[in-house]
Amino acid sequence: MDYHDMLARLGEGSAHPGGFLATLKLLDSLSLPVGSHILEIGCGTGRTACYLAKSGYQVTAIDLHRNMLDKAVRRARQERVDVRFIQADVAALPFPENHFDVVFVESVTIFTPWRSALAEYRRVLKPAGLLVDREMVLSGSKTELMSRRLKQFYGIRTLATATAWRKRLKQCGFTKVEVKEHSRSMGKWGVDHDPHREMDMNWFEDERMQRMSLTNDRLLAKYGKKLGYAVFAARAPLEVKKEK
Numbered sequence: 322m323d324y325h326d327m328l329a330r331l332g333e334g335s336a337h338p339g340g341f342l343a344t345l346k347l348l349d350s351l352s353l354p355v356g357s358h359i360l361e362i363g364c365g366t367g368r369t370a371c372y373l374a375k376s377g378y379q380v381t382a383i384d385l386h387r388n389m390l391d392k393a394v395r396r397a398r399q400e401r402v403d404v405r406f407i408q409a410d411v412a413a414l415p416f417p418e419n420h421f422d423v424v425f426v427e428s429v430t431i432f433t434p435w436r437s438a439l440a441e442y443r444r445v446l447k448p449a450g451l452l453v454d455r456e457m458v459l460s461g462s463k464t465e466l467m468s469r470r471l472k473q474f475y476g477i478r479t480l481a482t483a484t485a486w487r488k489r490l491k492q493c494g495f496t497k498v499e500v501k502e503h504s505r506s507m508g509k510w511g512v513d514h515d516p517h518r519e520m521d522m523n524w525f526e527d528e529r530m531q532r533m534s535l536t537n538d539r540l541l542a543k544y545g546k547k548l549g550y551a552v553f554a555a556r557a558p559l560e561v562k563k564e565k
């Protein structure tokens with residue numbers, strides 16, 4: 322069982338820094354045109370995807386994890402919203418080029434090979450389409466041991482400062498790269514009530530889950546002060562990419 326299996330079993334609806342309330346605030350500030358076609362990357366149990374659909378957007382959402390997606394599908398059914406959920410890897414998105422108005426990501430890119438992920442976000446965005454990505458960033462100095470432990474437990478593949486992420490986005494061809502939010506702490510999540518949260522029964526009796534929960538607390542106590550988060554907004558270039 323890995324970290325994402327644990328989140329899926331817990332049915333966590335907003336597993337990212339700042340939680341769902343931060344997402345609501347962010348979406349409010351973005352004022353995305355109603356009817357926009359949004360791709361949510363790494364949608365987890367679908368809370369944001371369903372909220373976006375309810376708000377009048379056309380939503381497609383992908384995640385690699387089957388248990389997450391099954392819960393997302395049931396959530397959409399309960400909320401009576403229409404979201405197209407697809408099991409897929411960010412490194413090989415099953416969509417044509419120039420397809421979406423917005424790519425929305427919260428706490429996913431750090432778990433992936435970032436160059437492939439950013440290249441895929443860019444490929445599927447329409448010219449001048451908007452990428453919004455909230456990721457954990459480094460706010461203090463990292464040690465090799467810290468990177469190794471975070472990689473081992475959370476599966477984090479890249480730990481970089483907000484400045485380094487800005488450079489990465491530019492390197493990958495994004496324009497108008499902005500840091501919309503930057504916090505030197507991780508913020509809280511899981512504090513607001515999620516009426517459609519679906520927790521697997523008896524997880525608390527599972528010793529592996531208990532051990533993982535303890536390790537999570539220990540790692541956050543040890544390294545939390547060196548971690549923060551940032552929200553990046555960037556535009557795909559204006560020229561139309563040609564289908565291969």
Ligand SMILES: C[S@@+](CC[C@H](N)C(=O)[O-])C[C@H]1O[C@@H](n2cnc3c(N)ncnc32)[C@H](O)[C@@H]1O
Nearest residue numbers: 334335336337363364365384385386410411427
């Ligand atoms: C920390 S959770 C965040 C989920 C959701 N965005 C949220 O804020 O609640 C990270 C999510 O990314 C998904 N994920 C990780 N690597 C992925 C990949 N390579 N392709 C697609 N999804 C991935 C995980 O399955 C998990 O649902």
